Every structure is written in structure tokens, then in C-alpha cells.
Amino acid sequence: MNNAINHIKNSIASGQPILQIVSYEEKRVENYMAKIAEQVLKTDNLLFWDINNGITENNQTVNQTQDPVQAIDYFMNKNTVGIIIFRDLNPLIRQSPEIIRKLREAYKKLKNSKKLIILLSPDDYFPDSIKKEIDIIHFDLPDYDELKNLFFKFLDSIEKSGRRINLDEKQKKTFIIAAQGLTLDEAYRAFMKAFQGKNSISIDLVSKIHLEKKQLILKEGVLEYYPHKFTMDDMGGLDNLKDWLKKRERAFSKEAKQFGLERPRGMLTMGISGCGKSLSSKIIASLWDLPLFRLDMNLVYSGMGGSPELAFSRALKTMDSVAPAILWIDEIESGITDKHTDSESSRILGYFLTWMQEHTSEIFIAATANRIDMLPAEILRRGRFDQIFFIDLPTRKEREEIFTIHLKDKGNDVSLFNIPQLAQITKGWSGSEIEQVIISGMYEAFNQNRKLNEDDLFVIFGNSVPLSTTMEEQIKKIRSWAHKRAVNASKDKEY
Ligand SMILES: Nc1ncnc2c1ncn2[C@@H]1O[C@H](COP(=O)(O)OP(=O)(O)OP(=O)(O)O)[C@@H](O)[C@H]1O
Ligand SMILES: [Mg+2]
Known part of the structure; x- marks a missing residue:
């Protein structure tokens, strides 16, 4: 953490006028920035911008500054030193040459001026044309060891107060992993709530930590938390898929990393309706003991979370912040496609592909697809998903x-x-x-x-x-597609 703050201070000292701070913890970063403004720039002049209000200065909104270009102009033309923090401007930068142009202008004008533009959002995907002008600083969440320290302090104080701890080493680890994605404050509160009034601490309390993460997610309208309802035993057959998942049970552990394994990114299941595509997404969460979140693409497009691209990118950022977790995208072709001609869906596709490639969080995507012909080739390219499974009618x-x-x-x-x-x-029955x-x-x-x-x-x-009788032709088509591109989820072959 001190690293990030030093980095910010050094950047300011060297006259750098535009910084991207990568974090989803707006409040925490903004508090730090207020302190830094005071210490380094000797000012309390802090402006904020967001798309709904435009600029807020001294708790007053400034008229006609919702347009980022006007907001940057307003800040450039002020005569005082200070900092402006743009909240979530990045998705707009990606689609607007006007903003890029204005930022480049601001870069030249504000260099060495003690006036600073901060871009604050959880991602740092910029078009190449603006990358050079922006200093990128990751304001990271606490890592495993920090959370471990915190957790062990809790255990200490619990033992001292004479209460019992019924956890073996593996279970302790499970608690720490459950808290990953929370800030230290949030983790502290989560442990506090989970352990309050308990005379003994056992593994079942870990669900309370998951609950805490869930609440974080509920603030996002387009994500839905799924409690663990289905286990491996609820799914018949599909032994190849099951083996594959079992082998990756410890994929997000430190040991796997030390062993030299790259974390898995995701799997795509496609195939005949009613044969377990959605079900297989649901069981991963309980098998790997990770929280499961469903991203509803219909809600993304409904406009209730703002523009679809904004809602989508925000949802992915939220996922980044609750990692490790499973992100389930059902019927992915309905929302992430190149077959619609509107620019909104092509931007979402672009954003998704970049995120899949670049995100470093421990998120496993479980995607399902019915209409594979609707899926863009880029999504199916090797390296995006670790495996594509075809789920056929049961043998x-x-x-x-x-x-x-x-x-x-x-x-x-x-x-x-x-x-x-x-x-x-x-x-022939599903x-x-x-x-x-x-x-x-x-x-x-x-x-x-x-x-x-x-x-x-x-x-x-x-x-x-059964449907397979009336849909014989379609099923043939699906099978011949899958034959070339996917792995059969079943081991057994005898129908
Ligand atoms: N292999 C299976 N073992 C046990 N139950 C199954 C299996 N496949 C399907 N089912 C039952 O059928 C229900 C529906 O399956 P699921 O939702 O996974 O289908 P799907 O492949 O996602 O179909 P759709 O394309 O229609 O969404 C499951 O909730 C489960 O009760
Ligand atoms: Mg389904």
C-alpha cells in the first residue's frame, strides 16, 4: 500500500499531470488523495467528477460539466493548484476520440503545473493513443499475507478470551481465501460479525464471510449471488467434465501458483438444451468452495444499470474485487456477440475480450451457450477459455x-x-x-x-x-459443430 502512495507522490513531484489509479475503493483512495493534496501540493482544493453530476467543487455541482471535455476544460482554466478526480471515466475514454484529444491537450498544458488529473476506476484499459500520457498506479487490495495477519490476530484474541477454535490449517486457509477481495476494513468487519458471540469458531462460519461479499455484489444490479445449492452428486454423468473440474479444485491456491500453474480462466459449455449446461456451472462453486455470481446480460441491456457498456464493465470490475469467485454467464451468445449490428454490443464484446485477456483477478468464468453460431470467433479462440465442453443427450x-x-x-x-x-x-431424452x-x-x-x-x-x-425427436436436424448440426471444436463432457459413449 505504501508503495502506491509513494508512487503517487513521486509522480506528482516529477510534474506528471495525469494519473490513473486502479482501485474500486473510491472512498479509500479519495481520502488518501485529500491527504496527499495537503502534504505535497499544500492545498485542500479537491474536485470530483462523475457522469451524473459533472464536477462537484466545495460540495456544489458546477453547471454544464457532465461532458468530460467541458469538465477538463473547466479544470484546465482554473487559476489555482489542485486535484480533480474523475470517477469511472475510463469506459468513456475508450469510446471517445474527443476526450482522448482533450486529455492530450491537458497533459501538455498541466505538466509541471501542480494541477493534477486523477482517473479513478478499477481498470486500466486505455487505447494506445493515450497510454503514453498516463501514469498507472495500482492501489491494491490487501494480499493473502496481510489478510492472514489480520485473521491470526482475531484468532489470538479469541483464544485469549477463552473461546475455542476448531479449525485445522486447511480450514484457516479457507477463511483467509474467503476474505480475499475485501479491503482490510471490510475483512475486519466481516470477521468481527462472523465471530461475534460465538463460543467456538468452526468452518461453518465461513459462509458468513461469503455473505459479506455477497452484499458487496448486491450493490451491482446486474449481478446475482447464487448460494451453493447443487453439488457434484446432483449431476448424473458428464464424467469428463467432472474430472476436469476435480483436477482444478485447488487451482486458485498458493501451492498451485508456486508449482508453476497458471490459474484457470474459464470453461464454456455448449450443447443440447436441458442436459446440464447451467447445472454444471452451478456445481463448480460448491466443488471449489467459491462464491458464485451470475451475470444477467438481459439486465445489462435493460439500461437499469446505466448504459450497457458501463453496467457491464462495472460488473466485471466488481467481480475483480470479490475474487476469488466464479462468474457464471448463462447463454453468453445472447449478450456477447458480433451478430448484432449496434455499436453497443460490439463495444461490450471488445471490453469482454480485453478483460478476459488482461484481468489478473482470480475469477473463473463458467459460460454456457445454446446458439454457438451466434458466438464470435474471437471468444472461441484458443486461450480464452481453458476448455470448451460439448454436452450431448445423456448416454x-x-x-x-x-x-x-x-x-x-x-x-x-x-x-x-x-x-x-x-x-x-x-x-433421446434429456x-x-x-x-x-x-x-x-x-x-x-x-x-x-x-x-x-x-x-x-x-x-x-x-x-x-422428447425434444430430440422433433429437433433431429438441429441436433445433428450442433453435434457436427461440436465434434470439431469441443471436448465431449461425457466419457461414456453408448446411447
Ligand atoms: N446430467 C444431469 N443430471 C441431473 N440432472 C440433470 C442433468 N441434466 C439436466 N438435469 C436436470 O434438468 C435441469 C435443467 O438442466 P440445465 O438447466 O442444466 O439445462 P441446460 O443445459 O442449461 O438447458 P437450457 O439450454 O435449456 O438452458 C437441471 O436443473 C436438472 O434438474
Ligand atoms: Mg441453461
Whole structure:
């Protein structure tokens, strides 16, 4: 942290007029900047800009400064030394040659003037044409060791007060990882809340730390926190995919890094509807014990979070700040595509690709796609996702597992059902269709005040047609696409 502050001071001392401070902690950075203004520039003249209010100076908004170009002009023409902080200007810089031009002008005019433009946002993606003029400073979150210190202090004081600590080394680590992405203050408060009034500290309290992160996320309208509801055991078949995920269980650990492994970036699942694409995204979170957030692209485009690009970039920045975590983007082709002709979606695509390439946070993307033909080739290029899985209709053995899971899950005695036979006659049925048949059968049985039996299921199978029959052509197409570009999620091959 002191590094960042020294860096800022040195930059100012050398006459550098434009600094990008990379942080999502606006308040914290702004407090530091007030101190630095006082110490280095001997002034308390601090101006703020954001897109809704324009410039705020001495708690008053300045008229007609929402336009960044006018705001920069206003600041350049002032006669006093001071600092202006632009909050989240970066997404606008990326799409406006006018702002870039103005910043370059400001760079020349303000060099060595003791007037300083601060760009404050959690990212530092700039067009090449302006990169040279901007000094980039990362105002980092506390690292693992800082959080570890904090956590161990807590444990110390808990032990001293005579309370018990039921955590082994691995579980302690889990707590520290859970707090990653929080500031020291936030982590302090999260531990405080989690441990308050507890006579013994055990691993189940880690969910409270996740909850704290969740609250951070809820401030973002387009992200949704998903509690861990599904585990590996809720998903039948898909053994290749399961193996792949299990092998990466410790992928975000320090040990993996020391071993020389690059952290995984994400996986894309595509395939036939109702066969477990969304489900497989959900189970990663519980398998890896990381919080899961769903990014809703429909909400991004709804305008409720501001312009779609702004809402999108803000959501990704928020994810950066709660890492390590899983980011689930369902039906990614509906929002991140090059098939719409509007410029908004092409900017979102561009932003996403840059972020995927450059972000250093421990975020694993679990994306699903239905219409692969809608996906831009850049997204599918090697190196973006670690793996692309194709999820086909379940094989016979997989259908057996799916029957067992859903019959059991809904309170039926599995030993009363001939599972192999059920699997045999449901060739071509998706996991979701099998589940629906069991539910319909149970309604039948419930109405007749008895338990579900095999005959109920046979009757329904006899009367219905699975989607795969009506969609034969499409499925063929999907398969031939996947054959060349994706790995089969199932190990088993016998339909
Ligand atoms: N392999 C499976 N094992 C157990 N249940 C399954 C499996 N596949 C699907 N299901 C059941 O079907 C439901 C729907 O599956 P899911 O949402 O994952 O489908 P999807 O592939 O995302 O389909 P869509 O393209 O329609 O969104 C799951 O919540 C689950 O109950
Ligand atoms: Mg789905």
C-alpha cells in the first residue's frame, strides 16, 4: 500500500499531470488523495467528477460539466493548484476520440503545473493513443499475507478470551481465501460479525464471510449471488467434465501458483438444451468452495444499470474485487456477440475480450451457450477459455444416474424401480425431460394417494415425445459443430 502512495507522490513531484489509479475503493483512495493534496501540493482544493453530476467543487455541482471535455476544460482554466478526480471515466475514454484529444491537450498544458488529473476506476484499459500520457498506479487490495495477519490476530484474541477454535490449517486457509477481495476494513468487519458471540469458531462460519461479499455484489444490479445449492452428486454423468473440474479444485491456491500453474480462466459449455449446461456451472462453486455470481446480460441491456457498456464493465470490475469467485454467464451468445449490428454490443464484446485477456483477478468464468453460431470467433479462440465442453443427450448409463438422482431427490425409494429398464426406454431424452416425467408421475400418484411407481412413468413415456425427436436436424448440426471444436463432457459413449 505504501508503495502506491509513494508512487503517487513521486509522480506528482516529477510534474506528471495525469494519473490513473486502479482501485474500486473510491472512498479509500479519495481520502488518501485529500491527504496527499495537503502534504505535497499544500492545498485542500479537491474536485470530483462523475457522469451524473459533472464536477462537484466545495460540495456544489458546477453547471454544464457532465461532458468530460467541458469538465477538463473547466479544470484546465482554473487559476489555482489542485486535484480533480474523475470517477469511472475510463469506459468513456475508450469510446471517445474527443476526450482522448482533450486529455492530450491537458497533459501538455498541466505538466509541471501542480494541477493534477486523477482517473479513478478499477481498470486500466486505455487505447494506445493515450497510454503514453498516463501514469498507472495500482492501489491494491490487501494480499493473502496481510489478510492472514489480520485473521491470526482475531484468532489470538479469541483464544485469549477463552473461546475455542476448531479449525485445522486447511480450514484457516479457507477463511483467509474467503476474505480475499475485501479491503482490510471490510475483512475486519466481516470477521468481527462472523465471530461475534460465538463460543467456538468452526468452518461453518465461513459462509458468513461469503455473505459479506455477497452484499458487496448486491450493490451491482446486474449481478446475482447464487448460494451453493447443487453439488457434484446432483449431476448424473458428464464424467469428463467432472474430472476436469476435480483436477482444478485447488487451482486458485498458493501451492498451485508456486508449482508453476497458471490459474484457470474459464470453461464454456455448449450443447443440447436441458442436459446440464447451467447445472454444471452451478456445481463448480460448491466443488471449489467459491462464491458464485451470475451475470444477467438481459439486465445489462435493460439500461437499469446505466448504459450497457458501463453496467457491464462495472460488473466485471466488481467481480475483480470479490475474487476469488466464479462468474457464471448463462447463454453468453445472447449478450456477447458480433451478430448484432449496434455499436453497443460490439463495444461490450471488445471490453469482454480485453478483460478476459488482461484481468489478473482470480475469477473463473463458467459460460454456457445454446446458439454457438451466434458466438464470435474471437471468444472461441484458443486461450480464452481453458476448455470448451460439448454436452450431448445423456448416454444410457448417464440416464441411469439421472433417474437415480431425481427419484431419490424427490423422496422415492429407488430400489422399487428398474432403473436400467427406465434408462433403456428413454433413449433421446434429456436430463431435464427425465426430471419432468418423474414430477408429472408424482402428481399422478399424489392425486391417487399413493406412492409413485414404475407404471406411472411408463404411461407418461408412452404418451410423450422428447425434444430430440422433433429437433433431429438441429441436433445433428450442433453435434457436427461440436465434434470439431469441443471436448465431449461425457466419457461414456453408448446411447
Ligand atoms: N446430467 C444431469 N443430471 C441431473 N440432472 C440433470 C442433468 N441434466 C439436466 N438435469 C436436470 O434438468 C435441469 C435443467 O438442466 P440445465 O438447466 O442444466 O439445462 P441446460 O443445459 O442449461 O438447458 P437450457 O439450454 O435449456 O438452458 C437441471 O436443473 C436438472 O434438474
Ligand atoms: Mg441453461
